[in-house]
Amino acid sequence: xxxxxxxxxxxxxxxxxxxxxxxxxxxxxxxxxxxxxxxxxxxxxxxxxxxxxxxxxxxxxxxxxxxxxxxxxxxxxxxxxxxxxxxxxxxxxxxxxxxxxxxxxxxxxxxxxxxxxxxxxxxxxxxxxxxxxxxxxxxxxxxxxxxxxxxxxxxxxxxxxxxxxxxxxxxxxxxxxxxxxxxxxxxxxxxxxxxxxxxxxxxxxxxxxxxxxxxxxxxxxxxxxxxxxxxxxxxxxxxxxxxxxxxxxxxxxxxxxxxxxxxxxxxxxxxxxxxxxxxxxxxxxxxxxxxxxxxxxxxxxxxxxxxxxxxxxxxxxxxxxxxxxxxxxxxxxxxxxxxxxxx
Amino acid sequence: xxxxxxxxxxxxxxxxxxxxxxxxxxxxxxxxxxxxxxxxxxxxxxxxxxxxxxxxxxxxxxxxxxxxxxxxxxxxxxxxxxxxxxxxxxxxxxxxxxxxxxxxxxxxxxxxxxxxxxxxxxxxxxxxxxxxxxxxxxxxxxxxxxxxxxxxxxxxxxxxxxxxxxxxxxxxxxxxxxxxxxxxxxxxxxxxxxxxxxxxxxxxxxxxxxxxxxxxxxxxxxxxxxxxxxxxxxxxxxxxxxxxxxxxxxxxxxxxxxxxxxxxxxxxxxxxxxxxxxxxxxxxxxxxxxxxxxxxxxxxxxxxxxxxxxxxxxxxxxxxxxxxxxxxxxxxxxxxxxxxxxxxxxxxxxxxxxxxxxx
Numbered sequence: 001x002x003x004x005x006x007x008x009x010x011x012x013x014x015x016x017x018x019x020x021x022x023x024x025x026x027x028x029x030x031x032x033x034x035x036x037x038x039x040x041x042x043x044x045x046x047x048x049x050x051x052x053x054x055x056x057x058x059x060x061x062x063x064x065x066x067x068x069x070x071x072x073x074x075x076x077x078x079x080x081x082x083x084x085x086x087x088x089x090x091x092x093x094x095x096x097x098x099x100x101x102x103x104x105x106x107x108x109x110x111x112x113x114x115x116x117x118x119x120x121x122x123x124x125x126x127x128x129x130x131x132x133x134x135x136x137x138x139x140x141x142x143x144x145x146x147x148x149x150x151x152x153x154x155x156x157x158x159x160x161x162x163x164x165x166x167x168x169x170x171x172x173x174x175x176x177x178x179x180x181x182x183x184x185x186x187x188x189x190x191x192x193x194x195x196x197x198x199x200x201x202x203x204x205x206x207x208x209x210x211x212x213x214x215x216x217x218x219x220x221x222x223x224x225x226x227x228x229x230x231x232x233x234x235x236x237x238x239x240x241x242x243x244x245x246x247x248x249x250x251x252x253x254x255x256x257x258x259x260x261x262x263x264x265x266x267x268x269x270x271x272x273x274x275x276x277x278x279x280x281x282x283x284x285x286x287x288x289x290x291x292x293x294x295x296x297x298x299x300x301x302x303x304x305x306x307x308x309x310x311x312x313x314x315x316x317x318x319x320x321x322x323x324x325x326x327x328x329x330x331x332x333x334x335x336x337x338x339x340x341x342x343x
Numbered sequence: 344x345x346x347x348x349x350x351x352x353x354x355x356x357x358x359x360x361x362x363x364x365x366x367x368x369x370x371x372x373x374x375x376x377x378x379x380x381x382x383x384x385x386x387x388x389x390x391x392x393x394x395x396x397x398x399x400x401x402x403x404x405x406x407x408x409x410x411x412x413x414x415x416x417x418x419x420x421x422x423x424x425x426x427x428x429x430x431x432x433x434x435x436x437x438x439x440x441x442x443x444x445x446x447x448x449x450x451x452x453x454x455x456x457x458x459x460x461x462x463x464x465x466x467x468x469x470x471x472x473x474x475x476x477x478x479x480x481x482x483x484x485x486x487x488x489x490x491x492x493x494x495x496x497x498x499x500x501x502x503x504x505x506x507x508x509x510x511x512x513x514x515x516x517x518x519x520x521x522x523x524x525x526x527x528x529x530x531x532x533x534x535x536x537x538x539x540x541x542x543x544x545x546x547x548x549x550x551x552x553x554x555x556x557x558x559x560x561x562x563x564x565x566x567x568x569x570x571x572x573x574x575x576x577x578x579x580x581x582x583x584x585x586x587x588x589x590x591x592x593x594x595x596x597x598x599x600x601x602x603x604x605x606x607x608x609x610x611x612x613x614x615x616x617x618x619x620x621x622x623x624x625x626x627x628x629x630x631x632x633x634x635x636x637x638x639x640x641x642x643x644x645x646x647x648x649x650x651x652x653x654x655x656x657x658x659x660x661x662x663x664x665x666x667x668x669x670x671x672x673x674x675x676x677x678x679x680x681x682x683x684x685x686x687x688x689x690x691x692x693x694x695x696x697x698x699x700x701x702x
Binding site: 073075077085086087088089090092093094095103104105106107108109110111112113114115117118119120125127129130131132133137141152155157158159160161162222224226227229235236238282283284308309310311312313314316 | 423424426434435436438439441442443444454456458459460461462463464468469470471472476478480481482483484487502505506507508509511513576578579580581582583586587591654655656657658659660662
């Protein structure tokens with residue numbers, strides 16, 4: 001399962017090389033004009049049958065959240081900062097891999113017997129232990145700017161899978177499956193993007209290069225459908241695991257083009273493909289936020305896999321949602337015509 | 344074949360055996376000690392009691408080594424819609440649980456994780472959740488979980504030990520499997536040395552919930568002297584210096600009312616004579632270990648505590664230095680090999696019973 005390799009591959013924002021290689025290996029037989037642009041995006045074209053005259057862009061981001069080496073303590077402890085959105089509360093007691101040599105380390109926590117912290121210990125006060133006996137040993141093994149990834153392994157749990165970076169390696173895997181299948185009525189311009197987690201950087205230049213008429217972003221989004229929290233009874237779950245891929249109508253970064261939302265829903269209903277809407281109540285943005293306002297504007301929409309515990313080492317996703325993400329997009333693209341975008 | 348101590352510690356660390364559910368540890372430790380002790384017994388609470396017979400004439404004196412084999416863990420308290428709410432077995436710190444992987448020991452071991460809301464939506468990021476706020480997710484539909492999991496099933500950290508740089512390891516349950524490993528080292532050393540006394544090695548149960556095992560083990564063994572071996576706090580960022588000991592600089596000998604003063608002096612002299620690196624820890628009252636209960640077993644037992652520094656105690660990433668474990672084992676072996684038939688006379692209270700005193 002390529003999803004396993006993609007999830008296990010390490011690719012914190014700006015260090016997407018291992019993911020890029022897996023993707024290049026997977027798409028080079030069916031995708032033309034493959035290139036790696038100045039920022040590291042993988043761009044290419046899946047040739048279509050030519051029946052529909054639209055420049056269609058499909059994007060999924062390769063990078064994952066992580067951390068970065070920032071400094072050292074005298075006892076060899078490594079100070080670090082977040083790369084992308086991290087909740088500092090998930091970090092104590094977590095295993096990590098530091099730097100290009102993937103040095104195993106752990107995030108320290110003062111024992112419960114000696115620890116009176118009641119407020120969240122900010123990331124600035126947390127330390128990574130790689131076993132360095134002192135500052136010099138830590139400095140000789142790593143250097144400031146080294147990226148740090150969660151150390152966790154992809155696991156199949158049955159109807160679900162668990163692993164790091166399913167946001168958005170699952171979207172990458174779906175896009176790979178889509179370009180490996182039958183051609184579409186139009187040329188599909190694919191972009192596997194870098195640096196989404198630090199501000200949608202890769203998608204911005206990819207959109208400028210592709211100049212699409214319409215864009216689809218394949219994402220993996222938040223889901224928190226746990227038993228109700230009595231302190232926050234009105235808390236939205238954002239999505240429901242197993243409810244099908246989630247169509248974004250709006251998030252912090254963009255408003256999806258309603259014509260594309262309608263098209264996806266119509267096709268999903270006609271074909272009996274499960275789907276749901278991502279609640280617009282909560283924060284979060286995607287590459288569509290950069291793509292939709294590139295050049296003179298691009299009608300855009302997001303289709304995302306619901307996934308619990310994203311931006312952590314052990315996120316959980318439903319395999320049926322994942323399979324339906326590519327099914328829904330394949331059906332929608334087969335039915336896509338300029339009329340969908342008529343005003 | 345000489346003991347591969349790192350591999351031995353990693354093996355013991357990986358066993359799932361929280362307080363009250365120690366079977367896996369008991370079986371593995373019995374296997375590890377099989378060639379090193381002469382007899383094995385299991386008492387009513389589940390303590391493993393291994394005896395290595397001494398060479399002295401009968402009736403022989405007995406030294407008891409006691410390391411608890413249980414680990415902190417959790418049990419299933421409630422199941423709702425396939426999600427599992429847990430209760431503590433021992434001193435779990437709920438501040439490290441968000442996003443931690445666990446094994447739920449139902450009809451089969453199910454990989455689970457403590458669910459953490461993504462940063463996009465968690466509103467209360469300034470405070471840590473309590474255990475009641477948390478749910479374990481095993482990624483299965485509610486019907487499957489209801490079939491596979493019952494209230495009371497044990498839950499342990501899913502945290503295989505890893506090697507850090509130098510001689511350090513990180514993993515769960517080093518508190519207190521490293522002390523079990525120190526006993527293994529001691530028994531190995533004694534295999535090649537004469538010792539007059541019987542050595543009774545105990546892997547005790549239920550220390551983390553109140554040293555229940557040590558009470559019954561000490562009663563059954565009736566030792567003449569006892570050494571408890573447990574984890575201690577290693578120096579680390581954010582912990583105060585007085586209560587912590589530098590990792591890799593040797594095990595720790597406890598000093599205070601929990602320990603027999605003459606026996607303490609003797610143990611320190613053995614360490615000095617053998618040039619074993621060690622620390623001394625001031626413990627003004629309860630040591631918080633099995634030693635506290637062993638000392639007051641039956642009519643009283645002269646007791647010691649040797650402890651092994653570790654960082655991040657009671658988390659899935661406890662960090663130890665293997666050298667400290669080896670030193671603790673060798674120290675105990677040196678002490679035991681030096682116990683002659685009349686050793687108890689040498690630690691007798693110095694005060695005299697007769698009015699004139701004796702010269």
